[in-house]
Amino acid sequence: MARKRTTYDPFNAIAEPNRRALLEALAGNSLTVSALALALGWNQPKVSKHLQVLKEVDLVVERKEGRFRVYRVNAQAMKPVQEWVTQFQAFWAPRLDALGDYLNEVQTGEQTDDEP
Amino acid sequence: MARKRTTYDPFNAIAEPNRRALLEALAGNSLTVSALALALGWNQPKVSKHLQVLKEVDLVVERKEGRFRVYRVNAQAMKPVQEWVTQFQAFWAPRLDALGDYLNEVQTGEQTDDEP
DNA sequence: TAAATATATTCCTATATTGGAATATGTCAA
DNA sequence: TTGACATATTCCAATATAGGAATATATTTA
Incomplete structure (x- = not known):
């Protein structure tokens, strides 16, 4: 048949190199989406989309701060x-x-x- | 554009639940393809194909033994x-x-x- | 309220796999 | 040599993403 859903556990979340880069950038820091985009040289949707995946598996936590969203790592999920x-x-x-x-x-x- | 190749590093290799099952079955043991197929209840090609991926990233090592192939885990690659x-x-x-x-x-x- | 800013989401396309079935390859045994 | 057995590989179909562009959704500020 076909592929199963692969993204929705931490193993799969960290299998994607971009998502590992994201987590590395967030290690110890709390950063906004745009700060991450700048740091990694990606466009904003790319950052947001990968963050959503990481958020779904709880590897990152999001906090609203005005019109910003500050993300941090939740290492527990690792x-x-x-x-x-x-x-x-x-x-x-x-x-x-x-x-x-x-x-x-x-x-x-x-x-x-x-x-x- | 498109997805990149995702299988050829240990992160991606272990992202696949079936491959984790395979590695668990092989933890400590050395087993043949058919033994694995039996143990996991899979057909033989499925076992072989996943083993090939694990072999490519060096997570398993293969040894020929007559017409059998005995696989074992190479934990170093983890x-x-x-x-x-x-x-x-x-x-x-x-x-x-x-x-x-x-x-x-x-x-x-x-x-x-x-x-x- | 309108413009600007920050972020999420949708749409679409290209490609990567997974899985089963069928088949090829290799090796032993009679 | 032939048949049986063990394993790998090929072919095909179904589906899951990743990525970019465009757009939607807040939220702040003028």
């Missing part, structure tokens, strides 16, 4: 991603890595230069 | 995601959160019931 990813951390501990890399090389047949 | 997400961890520390939530409520004008 937690599910962090937790999911961290599950795998057990498998990348330095020592295991070194061993794993070695085994992988051997298995993959990445022969060292001792072949004429 | 590191960029983990690091990127962790940037934001500073903003979700419990105390700050509690304060932030409170301020947010106040700012948003979430008035308590003291209004008739």
Whole structure:
């Protein structure tokens, strides 16, 4: 059939490079749409649209201030991603890595230069 | 214009729920395509196709074993995601959160019931 | 009230995928 | 060699976006 909706969880929200840029720009700061547009060199609708997606998954929070909208990051919403990813951390501990890399090389047949 | 290619970095690879399921199934294990298909209740092409995407971003590693292909997770490739997400961890520390939530409520004008 | 400013939304187009079915490829076993 | 099995790939249809342009919706200020 077809693609499913992909945007409406934090995993998908941060999959878009522009949205990551937006979140990086907002890390620690609270910024208006136009400030973001200026900082990133995008047009305003582009900023607004990506912000809406981030807002839908709660990665950003909006506050009205006169005719401005001030956005800030809500890092809490990143937690599910962090937790999911961290599950795998057990498998990348330095020592295991070194061993794993070695085994992988051997298995993959990445022969060292001792072949004429 | 149009959408960019979205699949070829770990962020996008794990944005797809099916691919996360695949990685979860492979966490700690090494499994063949058919074993995965059985475990997840998918048809074989579906498994293979998602595995290819994961392989392209190096999230899984494949090993040939007779006519089987054994896949395993390469957690190293998850590191960029983990690091990127962790940037934001500073903003979700419990105390700050509690304060932030409170301020947010106040700012948003979430008035308590003291209004008739 | 009208003009200006800030932001959101709608419309439209181009393209990226996902998924299933069918098929190709590779490998083992008789 | 032939058949069976495991997996990858191709083909196709349905749909989800991203992006730009134009427009709508506040809200402030003159």
